[in-house]
Amino acid sequence: MAAALPALALGAGLLVAAWRWLRGAARPGRGGSMRGKTVIITGANSGLGRAAAAELLRMRARVIMGCRDRARAERAAREIRAEVGERADGAGELVVRELDLASLRSVRAFCHRVLQEESRLDVLINNAGIFQCPYMKTEDGFEMQFGVNHLGHFLLTNLLLGLLKNSAPSRIVVVSSKLYKYGEINFEDLNSEISYNKSFCYSRSKLANILFARELARRLEGTGVTVNSLHPGIVRTNLGRHVNIPLLAKPLFNLVSWAFFKTPLEGAQTSIYLASSPDVEGVSGKYFGDCKEEELLPKAMDDLVARKLWDISEVMVGLLKKKLKSKRRPRKKHHKVYLLLIWKSLF
Numbered sequence: 001m002a003a004a005l006p007a008l009a010l011g012a013g014l015l016v017a018a019w020r021w022l023r024g025a026a027r028p029g030r031g032g033s034m035r036g037k038t039v040i041i042t043g044a045n046s047g048l049g050r051a052a053a054a055e056l057l058r059m060r061a062r063v064i065m066g067c068r069d070r071a072r073a074e075r076a077a078r079e080i081r082a083e084v085g086e087r088a089d090g091a092g093e094l095v096v097r098e099l100d101l102a103s104l105r106s107v108r109a110f111c112h113r114v115l116q117e118e119s120r121l122d123v124l125i126n127n128a129g130i131f132q133c134p135y136m137k138t139e140d141g142f143e144m145q146f147g148v149n150h151l152g153h154f155l156l157t158n159l160l161l162g163l164l165k166n167s168a169p170s171r172i173v174v175v176s177s178k179l180y181k182y183g184e185i186n187f188e189d190l191n192s193e194i195s196y197n198k199s200f201c202y203s204r205s206k207l208a209n210i211l212f213a214r215e216l217a218r219r220l221e222g223t224g225v226t227v228n229s230l231h232p233g234i235v236r237t238n239l240g241r242h243v244n245i246p247l248l249a250k251p252l253f254n255l256v257s258w259a260f261f262k263t264p265l266e267g268a269q270t271s272i273y274l275a276s277s278p279d280v281e282g283v284s285g286k287y288f289g290d291c292k293e294e295e296l297l298p299k300a301m302d303d304l305v306a307r308k309l310w311d312i313s314e315v316m317v318g319l320l321k322k323k324l325k326s327k328r329r330p331r332k333k334h335h336k337v338y339l340l341l342i343w344k345s346l347f
Helices: 002-025 047-058 070-083 105-116 144-166 176-181 197-218 238-242 247-261 269-274 303-317 319-327 334-346
Strands: 036-042 062-067 093-098 123-126 168-174 227-232 287-289
Touching: 036 047, 036 144, 047 062, 047 070, 047 093, 047 144, 047 269, 062 070, 070 093, 070 168, 093 105, 105 144, 123 144, 123 269, 144 168, 144 197, 144 227, 144 303, 168 197, 197 227, 197 303, 227 269, 269 287, 303 319
Parallel strands: 036 062, 036 123, 062 093, 123 168, 168 227, 227 287
Antiparallel strands: none
16 A cells, blocks of 8 residues: 555546646737737736736736835836736836825825826726735725725725826726625725724625626716626735644645645636726626626625725725815715714724
């Protein structure tokens, strides 16, 4: 029996290798040329975002990498350029811009620069995220996972909507997760002041991503701007850096992740597909996985919750205050109720 173990291990290894090869071979082809199109990708210096940036650069897009750590982003950009190469004819370009989604001030500064420098924006990929971190707060006092994964992207998208509309047909791609299934939107404690569970709070932020995408798609009907969300599957990235794996279990975990988790390039395929494929031209408000539309649980299709979350998010990121000032007329009374809920949640 002991003598047979090496043969069994070799056979299993060959089967896993063949399965991985077939999975890679089944990957859908890239969309058409992205020449002349500008794409913003948040969190583009590693993982899914880096893989998407490299592929879209190959497709001759002008890719703006919105990243928190500028030094790491510049290093990633140099590596991508070396792998892909920027075209001598000027088609295909990689640009690094600083963007910290845990700071609304940074989000506003990033958007201000984009609006000053860019004449068009064809695709916005809301990719960056933080996963199951210990309890901490953003610069503005929000629970980190909800603040980065939802609120930071909510403000970013809203501030860039005018440019996206002027560039229509254009696309917004929201990276969520299958783990949304375990999340709930608790309006009494959005900031997790009453209780905090890092797994639940991640799932809640991913559910918020889907609700945001669906509500935004509804609001943008007829504008030529489409919005779709997706889950990338289980991918080997540094997103799980806050997850503690026992030292003795790490070799087994590494083996399992190599065998069964997607590579960043495989995980990024749905983002690339939604950003570039003519197959989804005009498709909006849908949820995708492995480049195919998938069904959502009822709680991710609750339009009333989506609208309420939108209204509260407007207040939390300061957009509602700007609207009041510009229009010089009061909002409806229900916003006062939401504001009270937020105040209770924050304090």
